[in-house]
Amino acid sequence: MHQKTDIITVEQLSHAFGDKTVLQDINLSIGKGEFVTILGPSGCGKTTLMRLIGGFLKASDGKITIAGLDMTQTPPHLRPVNTVFQRYALFPHLNVFENIAFGLQLKKLPKDEIKKQVKRVLKIVTMTDYEERDVDSLSGGQQQRVAIARAIVNRPEVLLLDEPLAALDLKMRKDMQMEIKAMHKKLGISFLYVTHDQEEALTLSDRIVVMSEGKIQQVGTPIEIYNEPANAFVADFIGESNILNGVMLEDELVEFAGHQFECVDKGFAPNEPVDVVVRPEDIYIFELSDAAQFTGQVTSSIFKGVHYEMMVTTPEGYEFLIQDYHCFEVGKTVGMLVKPLDIQVMKKERVCNTFEGTVVDKTHVRFLGTTFECADTKGLANGAEVMVNVEFGNINLQDNQEDGMLSGVVSFILYKGNHYHLTISTANNESIFADTHDVWDDGDRVGINISAKSIQIEAI
Secondary structure (H helix, E strand, C coil): CCCCCEEEEEEEEEEEECCEEEEEEEEEEEECCCEEEEECCCCCCHHHHHHHHHCCCCCCEEEEEECCEECCCCCHHHCCEEEECCCCCCCCCCEHHHHHHHHHHHCCCCHHHHHHHHHHHHHHCCCCCCCCCEHHHCCHHHHHHHHHHHHHCCCCCEEEEECCCCCCCHHHHHHHHHHHHHHHHHHCCEEEEEECCHHHHHHHCCEEEEEECCEEEEEECHHHHHHCCCCHHHHHHCCCCEEEEEEEEECCEEEECCEEEECCCCCCCCCEEEEEEECHHHCEEEECCCCCCEEEEEEEEEECCCCEEEEEECCCCCEEEEEECCCCCCCCEEEEECCHHHCEEEECCCCCEEEEEEEEECCEEEECCEEEECCCCCCCCCCCEEEEEECHHHCEEECCHHHCCEEEEEEEEEECCCCEEEEEEECCCCEEEEEECCCCCCCCEEEEECCHHHCEEEEC
8 A cells, every 4th residue: 555655744733822722732744745625614723724834823832844844933935835825915016927937036047947937837727828917807716826826836845725715706616626626636746725615625635624623623535524524513514414412322223313223333332422413315205104214294395406405303303404306395294214324423522511610618619710609519628629510401591691690602503403502602712512492693692600500510
């Protein structure tokens, strides 16, 4: 088997802006000639990671090696990488040829050599007859090609692309995806690509690095990321999914949505709480018959061009998103079936909220920077350090921040079939997880209350 040679290695890389940590302990390697995409929502740290690799930021901690050399403190112009930014940063007073030639002129290469190199890259980006054109007269896609040509004319070991297609319309973006893939094949160098667009990542990449809240959640091929997500965040972020709470009864037998299903997963404890993922295209839907594992009523049906997208609600109150070539009308009761291979069982990252706290007195405990009433401090001395556990369903959210003992912002929403699982970020960068039937939006500011009887403490 061919051994991958790493062109970039990132070891224990962390970065903070003031008190806010934006990257935590990142470890990553990128092979020579590989197309790797860093994928994640806004604010996850993906652009910060790219800027650290490019040398535009200095790491708080960790090490960056490029082409076998420690580049952690090396400035951008001395690194064997070139960057294409979302804003193309072309020189408006120079034509296409002059923009591309700029870096070569700084190196004082002979004019004939410069001309040869510029013509070479114009051919790669399919802009052969545009060298005399003003860059302001070009379309967005053409300007993007010039920016890429300018970046690759210096023959970098690595091309960094930071959301390079974000400013383009949908059709042009699709066209440019194919162009970039073809360029990568022609050049044979490593591409490190940043995007928040899952389809773009799945289309372009050899491997995808999925990030959230400054941490890598999963690294894998597009097929691995889609078919075997490491956790509920990845499953929700990549494509569409039905994600539900489940219980692994025993090896190869899982219970979710009020029914038991055979699966192929092993290595869980008996009756271990798990997250279960079933993709919408993996649920078979048909006329009611004895073949059905479970049943439901169609509540919506929308034609999506290739397939129908239907919502089906089971008698137990669980909603399933289903994609199928056949249309089932709203109101119809249907049968459903899921094959064992199509059920993805994942270990839960957490089963309840856990915080570090301190006993204040017999009836109070302090955590999350706030003093809460506690029904049972277990006779622990004032000042004793404790672990505080609060069930997800015992976090009470208020519309008005002022009505809560503390406040936060909804930063992630996960629908679990019959309820929402929210991540709420507090002012001091703590995360609180809440289960609710109420509908909240990303970015909503909420008040947070926790009743005395909901707080369970353990001595450390």
